[in-house]
Amino acid sequence: MDLSDVHWATSSYTNRWTKTCVEVADLGGGAVAVRDSDNRDLPPLRFTAGEWAAFRSGVRDGEFG
Template sequence: MEIARLPEGAVAMRNSACPDDPPLRYTAAEWEAFILGARDGEFDLK
């Protein structure tokens, strides 16, 4: 995965194994919610 912060505060993420595929774009709020969820274990497999 490659992650880049965009000038307007958004975040772009793409699969580095498929660089020709379009990146996924997230607003700053969406990215923050994802990071907080990951830190809290929200996405852990059980």
């Protein structure tokens, strides 16, 4: 899938001094692509709807803290 026309959203938690953050693009059907806002030449990571839902659930449950 070509990602040149997707809309990339930046988190509201972006570091305001360095502007470092990740960006997320909706790929449809719950799938997403994630990229580093500082290294946009690197290939984005792609996640299925199930993978993304599991990640979000883990964040909410504090699994990564």
